[in-house]
Amino acid sequence: MTRASTPCVESDRGPLALVCGGGSLPFVIADRVVRDGRPVVLFPIRGFADAVAVARYPHHWIALGQLGRFFRLLRSSDCRDVVMIGYVLRPPVRALRLDFGTLRLLPRLISMFRGGDDHLLSGVARLLEEQGFRLLGAHEVAPEILMPEGVMGRFAMQPRDQADTAYGFSVLTAMGPFDIGQAVIVADRHVLAIEAAEGTDQMLARVAQLRQQNRLPSQPGVGVLVKAPKPSQDHRLDLPSIGPNTVAGVVAAGLAGLAVTARSVIVVEPEAVIAAANQGRVFISGVRAND
Amino acid sequence: MTRASTPCVESDRGPLALVCGGGSLPFVIADRVVRDGRPVVLFPIRGFADAVAVARYPHHWIALGQLGRFFRLLRSSDCRDVVMIGYVLRPPVRALRLDFGTLRLLPRLISMFRGGDDHLLSGVARLLEEQGFRLLGAHEVAPEILMPEGVMGRFAMQPRDQADTAYGFSVLTAMGPFDIGQAVIVADRHVLAIEAAEGTDQMLARVAQLRQQNRLPSQPGVGVLVKAPKPSQDHRLDLPSIGPNTVAGVVAAGLAGLAVTARSVIVVEPEAVIAAANQGRVFISGVRAND
Numbered sequence: 403m404t405r406a407s408t409p410c411v412e413s414d415r416g417p418l419a420l421v422c423g424g425g426s427l428p429f430v431i432a433d434r435v436v437r438d439g440r441p442v443v444l445f446p447i448r449g450f451a452d453a454v455a456v457a458r459y460p461h462h463w464i465a466l467g468q469l470g471r472f473f474r475l476l477r478s479s480d481c482r483d484v485v486m487i488g489y490v491l492r493p494p495v496r497a498l499r500l501d502f503g504t505l506r507l508l509p510r511l512i513s514m515f516r517g518g519d520d521h522l523l524s525g526v527a528r529l530l531e532e533q534g535f536r537l538l539g540a541h542e543v544a545p546e547i548l549m550p551e552g553v554m555g556r557f558a559m560q561p562r563d564q565a566d567t568a569y570g571f572s573v574l575t576a577m578g579p580f581d582i583g584q585a586v587i588v589a590d591r592h593v594l595a596i597e598a599a600e601g602t603d604q605m606l607a608r609v610a611q612l613r614q615q616n617r618l619p620s621q622p623g624v625g626v627l628v629k630a631p632k633p634s635q636d637h638r639l640d641l642p643s644i645g646p647n648t649v650a651g652v653v654a655a656g657l658a659g660l661a662v663t664a665r666s667v668i669v670v671e672p673e674a675v676i677a678a679a680n681q682g683r684v685f686i687s688g689v690r691a692n693d
Numbered sequence: 694m695t696r697a698s699t700p701c702v703e704s705d706r707g708p709l710a711l712v713c714g715g716g717s718l719p720f721v722i723a724d725r726v727v728r729d730g731r732p733v734v735l736f737p738i739r740g741f742a743d744a745v746a747v748a749r750y751p752h753h754w755i756a757l758g759q760l761g762r763f764f765r766l767l768r769s770s771d772c773r774d775v776v777m778i779g780y781v782l783r784p785p786v787r788a789l790r791l792d793f794g795t796l797r798l799l800p801r802l803i804s805m806f807r808g809g810d811d812h813l814l815s816g817v818a819r820l821l822e823e824q825g826f827r828l829l830g831a832h833e834v835a836p837e838i839l840m841p842e843g844v845m846g847r848f849a850m851q852p853r854d855q856a857d858t859a860y861g862f863s864v865l866t867a868m869g870p871f872d873i874g875q876a877v878i879v880a881d882r883h884v885l886a887i888e889a890a891e892g893t894d895q896m897l898a899r900v901a902q903l904r905q906q907n908r909l910p911s912q913p914g915v916g917v918l919v920k921a922p923k924p925s926q927d928h929r930l931d932l933p934s935i936g937p938n939t940v941a942g943v944v945a946a947g948l949a950g951l952a953v954t955a956r957s958v959i960v961v962e963p964e965a966v967i968a969a970a971n972q973g974r975v976f977i978s979g980v981r982a983n984d
Contacts, residue, residue: 569871576867580860582884593873596887599903599910608899612890619890 415536417441417460418543419481421472423488424450427540427547427643427670431487432459434544443479445472450488473533484530486639487540527636539638541668549644551664554672554686555679559659563626566591567661567689570628578633584642587657589625594618602629602644606651613656622656630663630691637666645670649678649686659685666691706827708732708751709834710772712763714779715741718831718838718934718961722778723750725835734770736763741779764824775821777930778831818927830929832959840935842955845963845977846970850950854917857882858952858980861919869924875933878948880916885909893920893933897942904947913947921954921982928957936961940969940977950976957982 418435422428422444428451432442444461446453456463462475476484527537541548553559559567570588573596585597587609594612597605606627612618629642644660644667652660659679665688669675679686709726713719713735719742723733735752737744747754753766767775818828832839844850850858861879864887876888878900885903888896897918903909920933935951935958943951950970956979960966970977 573868573871573873576871577864580864580867580884582864582887587889592890593871594890596873596889598878598887599883599885599908600899604899608891608895617890 415482416480417443418538419476419479419484419535420444421464421484421486422446422451422456423486424452425488425645425670426452426455427668428488429455429458430547430670431485431540431544434546438543443481445475447488469529473535476535482534483536483538485538485540485543486526527639537638539641541641542638547668547670548641548665549662549667549669549688551688551690554669554688555676557659557679557683557685559626559661559685559687562590562624563658563661563685566624566626566658567628567687569593570626570661571630571663571689574628574630575633581632581634584632585627585629587625587627587655589618589620589657592619594620594625602627602642603647603651606648606655609655609657610651623658625655625657627652627655627657627660628662629660629667631666641666641668643668643670644675644686646674646678649675649682649684652684653678653682657684659687661685661687661689663691664688706773707771708734709829710767710770710775710826711735712755712775712777713737713742713747714777715743716779716936716961717743717746718959719779720746720749721838721961722776722831722835725837734772736766738779760820764826767826773825774827774829776829776831776834777817818930828929830932832928832932838959838961839932839956840953840958840960840979842979842981845960845979846967848950848970848974848976850917850952850976850978853881853915854949854952854976857915857917857949858919858978860884861917861952862921862954862980865919865921866924872923872925875923876918876920878916878918878946880909880911880948883910885911885916893918893935894938894942897939897946900946900948901942914949916946916948918943918946918948918951919953920951920958922957932957932959934959934961935966935977937965937969940966940973940975943975944969944973948975950978952976952978952980954982955979 418440420428420432420442428444432444435442442459444456444459445464446456446461448463448465462479464472464475530537566588569591570586573586573588573593574584577596582598585602585605587594587605595605595609609618613622629644631637631642642662644662648660675686709731711719711723711733719735723735726733733750735747735750736755737747737752739754739756753770755763755766821828857879860882861877864877864879864884865875868887873889876893876896878885878896886896886900900909904913920935922928922933933953935953939951966977
């Protein structure tokens with residue numbers, strides 16, 4: 403995978419299709435790809451993508467469940483490479499609007515839904531490739547969105563934070579086979595919270611609340627949010643991300659900082675992340691996977 | 694440990710000391726021991742034990758951190774056997790009121806606090822035994838408080854629930870080495886929540902909220918709360934428990950029921966638990982540890 407370090411423009415494969423969930427990241431990627439000389443066509447997902455930002459690019463709105471329409475539009479737009487980016491909450495089955503192309507695939511989609519997220523996403527990747535498309539990771543077309551190794555901002559990890567970080571990575575590794583969350587909060591080798599369906603922001607809010615209620619054993623200023631991709635995760639589809647909200651959550655939870663695996667976690671709005679970390683006096687650290 | 698199946702009255706060892714945290718369970722145990730012919734002395738913990746109920750028994754109030762006073766009162770009351778029961782939130786160190794006997798032990802207490810709950814509790818057990826006392830589990834003096842094997846109430850596990858239960862136990866086993874929570878919620882082999890510092894009730898409330906927000910992949914009526922002691926847990930000190938609140942939480946979270954390891958989880962107010970389960974149409978199941 404040398405592609406991870408050099409942007410993949412390859413305009414001979416037609417415009418790059420960007421399936422856009424929520425947040426600002428899809429537009430960061432789109433601008434980068436256009437700047438590199440390759441046209442883009444956005445496929446914003448109804449209910450998630452930002453309509454005002456989408457209007458600046460060639461685009462076709464799609465709804466979750468409209469796989470038939472999506473494949474048709476990909477072909478008519480001459481797109482063969484597809485990047486999926488931005489958050490999409492895992493939808494309840496009854497909220498899907500199934501079109502005919504999807505109905506044909508329904509038995510397989512149902513079996514994907516019965517497993518965890520990994521199962522669902524890698525199933526989508528397989529379907530795309532069977533239809534002759536190529537799925538790329540957002541970091542393959544814009545490697546600079548990934549957390550680098552080392553420190554972002556003014557504050558660095560202390561030995562106590564390094565111990566908590568190592569402990570947190572062990573917990574995440576142990577949970578890997580179960581396709582659970584991607585984040586854990588550890589303070590003085592005591593696990594305060596583990597993320598599952600609620601997401602990182604809500605997990606951080608919970609720890610902030612437990613602290614207000616005096617229900618945590620650790621003092622304020624101790625503890626690390628540790629975040630990593632799941633071992634089984636397809637990096638083209640679902641890399642974890644941090645952004646200014648994450649840092650605000652770390653500050654509100656009274657932690658010392660946050661540590662993520664270097665080069666496999668996306669940093670959304672890095673300038674705002676650094677500013678929030680410096681103001682909140684917390685560290686942001688990219689740790690090599692085997693550290 | 695044949696003691697687990699026959700109550701331990703042994704009145705030749707003096708009155709039984711019952712260190713009482715919050716909830717009704719300490720008084721259920723006290724009544725059972727008195728009925729068996731052994732006197733009790735209660736040591737209710739300030740801020741946790743129910744003062745009205747405590748007044749019905751011989752008692753001495755203690756504060757967290759007053760180990761010196763506690764050991765002195767145990768001796769003057771002629772107690773050699775000690776049972777600790779009822780919930781005590783893990784206190785922030787600054788909330789402790791340390792007496793002289795505690796200060797002498799401070800270096801060891803601090804090192805206990807730096808580990809997880811198990812570490813703290815087993816340290817307390819060691820201290821008691823060094824002082825010549827014997828720590829017993831509540832279930833050793835009142836075995837009927839434990840969840841039996843099989844079903845409580847009118848509803849039974851379906852095959853889907855059995856698969857979710859087995860998956861949940863695997864997750865708990867994988868987390869065992871980290872001294873984390875004792876409970877997990879699984880629906881269609883998808884982990885919805887893992888308990889850490891927040892406790893079971895709050896974890897259930899979170900899943901109820903995620904369901905209201907349409908953020909869960911599973912339908913209402915699917916999913917199991919799975920609860921077990923941590924593998925490293927000293928059963929004399931800290932068995933997990935379920936009660937009517939737990940069942941109300943399972944119903945509110947839209948789950949099919951709850952499964953616990955048989956004979957190692959305490960059922961508080963079993964009649965109310967059964968009534969709540971029948972009314973809420975959820976199952977309560979005690980599963981053999983190796984199932």
